Amino acid sequence: MAKYFFYVLLCADGTFYGGYSTDVTARVATHNAGKGAKYTKTRRPVRLIYSAGFDNEHDALSAEWHFKHQSRAAKEAFLAAHQVHW
Template sequence: MANYFFYVLLCADGTFYGGYSTDVAARVATHNAGKGAKYTKTRRPVRLLYAEGFEEEHDALSAEWHFKHQSRAAKEAFLAAHDVQWEDADHGHT
């Protein structure tokens, strides 16, 4: 059973945010309340695009680290490979 999660948010400015949590729904609510990460505080509202569960904390943290250290194109390719669609016509991203 998965106890640790890597997740991806779409921020209001069209950027992606990768994070880690043991409770994704609560963490997204925290981000949208302006009490989450410094990065998302000024980019609200955020929308959950993707979440993946892991049995080991290290694996979830590793997935987060790898996502955060990719280019925008690589992040988009990751999401597309997982059949994640997002709309961001206002910011020139697809």
């Protein structure tokens, strides 16, 4: 069973936020409480639209890094390829 997760949030302003966690449900709640990342504090509420599990931390962090360093169009293409509709 996966222990590490890469996730994507849809922020209230329509932007995407990619993150990493070992407990996605708790992490989304933390974001919505305004105690998550600086980026999401002013863009609440956030909604989980995608998550993927990994067996090791390196792969989950790599997925997060690659997502964050893409253009908006590339992020939308990634989500569409994974059948995510926001």
